[in-house]
Amino acid sequence: MNPLPDSGRKPKNIRDGNLRLMLTLFRKKGILSILEASQLSGLSKTTVNKLVTALLAQNKLLSIGKGPSTEEGGKKPELFTFNSSYAYSLCLTVLPSAIRGSLFDLGCNLIAEQAVETGDFLTYKEAVDICADLCAALLRKSGLKAEQVCGVALGCDGVVNAESGTLLSSSRKSWGTSLAIGEDLRQRLPFSTTVYVDTLFRFLGYMDASMADNAPGKVITLYADTFAGGAVVDAQGLVHGPNGYVGEFGHMPLEPDSFSICSCGGRGCFEALVRPDNILSYAQIIADDHPDSPLHTPAKSGQLDMHRLFAAANEGDSLAQAALTKACGYFATLIQGLTLLHDPDEVILEGLYSNAGDFFLTTLNETLDALPFYKAPRATGITYSHLTFASDAHVPQNVALGAALYVADDYLNRRLAAESAI
Numbered sequence: 103m104n105p106l107p108d109s110g111r112k113p114k115n116i117r118d119g120n121l122r123l124m125l126t127l128f129r130k131k132g133i134l135s136i137l138e139a140s141q142l143s144g145l146s147k148t149t150v151n152k153l154v155t156a157l158l159a160q161n162k163l164l165s166i167g168k169g170p171s172t173e174e175g176g177k178k179p180e181l182f183t184f185n186s187s188y189a190y191s192l193c194l195t196v197l198p199s200a201i202r203g204s205l206f207d208l209g210c211n212l213i214a215e216q217a218v219e220t221g222d223f224l225t226y227k228e229a230v231d232i233c234a235d236l237c238a239a240l241l242r243k244s245g246l247k248a249e250q251v252c253g254v255a256l257g258c259d260g261v262v263n264a265e266s267g268t269l270l271s272s273s274r275k276s277w278g279t280s281l282a283i284g285e286d287l288r289q290r291l292p293f294s295t296t297v298y299v300d301t302l303f304r305f306l307g308y309m310d311a312s313m314a315d316n317a318p319g320k321v322i323t324l325y326a327d328t329f330a331g332g333a334v335v336d337a338q339g340l341v342h343g344p345n346g347y348v349g350e351f352g353h354m355p356l357e358p359d360s361f362s363i364c365s366c367g368g369r370g371c372f373e374a375l376v377r378p379d380n381i382l383s384y385a386q387i388i389a390d391d392h393p394d395s396p397l398h399t400p401a402k403s404g405q406l407d408m409h410r411l412f413a414a415a416n417e418g419d420s421l422a423q424a425a426l427t428k429a430c431g432y433f434a435t436l437i438q439g440l441t442l443l444h445d446p447d448e449v450i451l452e453g454l455y456s457n458a459g460d461f462f463l464t465t466l467n468e469t470l471d472a473l474p475f476y477k478a479p480r481a482t483g484i485t486y487s488h489l490t491f492a493s494d495a496h497v498p499q500n501v502a503l504g505a506a507l508y509v510a511d512d513y514l515n516r517r518l519a520a521e522s523a524i
């Protein structure tokens with residue numbers, strides 16, 4: 103009989119795991135005493151005491167003095183908190199019209215940010231140079247030293263192989279394909295650090311999934327506005343796939359014979375069907391079927407916008423409801439496909455449609471339930487994002503926040519724990 107495989111549960115591994123558990127607990131809960139950390143973690147007070155002592159010595163936790171005495175009038179407990187200033191991340195978002203740099207501490211608190219407006223003719227080299235210069239400028243502005251930076255995250259608009267740091271295909275067609283953007287930026291940076299490259303939608307999804315009610319279950323995030331995409335996040339983190347295509351949901355062809363041309367060049371992709379101009383064009387086409395609707399004239403004259411459509415649908419307007427029901431059909435078809443591929447616990451809707459309100463979500467659930475596939479009770483919940491998407495400005499802010507969380511998690515949960523394990 104072959105010996106049993108090594109379970110990995112050696113004392114050192116258990117201690118490393120417990121150190122990570124403590125760090126996670128303090129990051130989530132903020133301020134805790136030894137007793138509270140023991141109760142929440144299920145570890146003994148003696149073990150927690152040793153772990154907290156080790157983390158204090160490593161400067162990852164801070165003592166913040168005594169808390170109020172216990173109800174029984176016992177000794178006042180010492181309180182500890184996660185040291186957010188232990189390290190910092192620089193997060194860059196490459197958007198169609200700008201590149202934004204944001205500096206965060208490990209608690210994902212924004213320290214400084216700066217953006218550079220970019221024109222249509224920005225070259226790849228110029229973009230990498232702007233990213234590197236933004237990192238240097240943010241460090242100067244904040245007075246931090248390069249060695250305090252634990253990672254640089256680069257969120258790109260396009261298809262990304264995160265494993266190799268390659269931008270396989272950018273929305274800026276003139277850049278070409280298969281760009282080693284992670285390595286190019288690393289070489290251009292004035293200091294040495296880990297560079298993380300991923301899509302804007304994956305960083306966004308990482309943030310949203312961390313806030314999901316059933317975290318760390320399997321979550322799919324689905325962003326939809328002028329562009330569409332998303333992320334798959336499971337207990338191990340972001341799912342990329344060997345070629346980096348997981349999350350490119352916007353380009354699922356739902357109606358290949360459609361006249362709606364997508365930004366990818368394809369026909370009838372989800373993105374092309376649900377983007378605002380397509381839904382508003384549909385409202386214009388059906389407007390005469392709803393002559394009494396207050397939206398009839400603005401729809402006919404092209405004066406309607408999606409926020410007005412959402413509001414009117416929630417107030418019972420028949421034209422707005424018909425237009426959004428059309429969009430719900432596309433969402434339902436895509437979500438059915440994603441369920442078959444990924445079987446998520448939850449699908450979180452991000453972007454413009456996360457502002458749609460009750461009518462859209464109720465109709466989407468009804469549409470899904472009416473599909474033959476869902477004759478069995480449906481287990482996947484559909485929810486709106488926990489993030490705010492009230493204006494376009496919220497998108498890069500949310501992406502940067504997700505990137506900061508991604509870097510902090512990777513640094514604390516894996517790299518740092520492995521490096522500093524005693």
Ligand SMILES: [Zn+2]
Pocket residue numbers: 352353354364365366367368371373
């Ligand atoms: Zn497409």
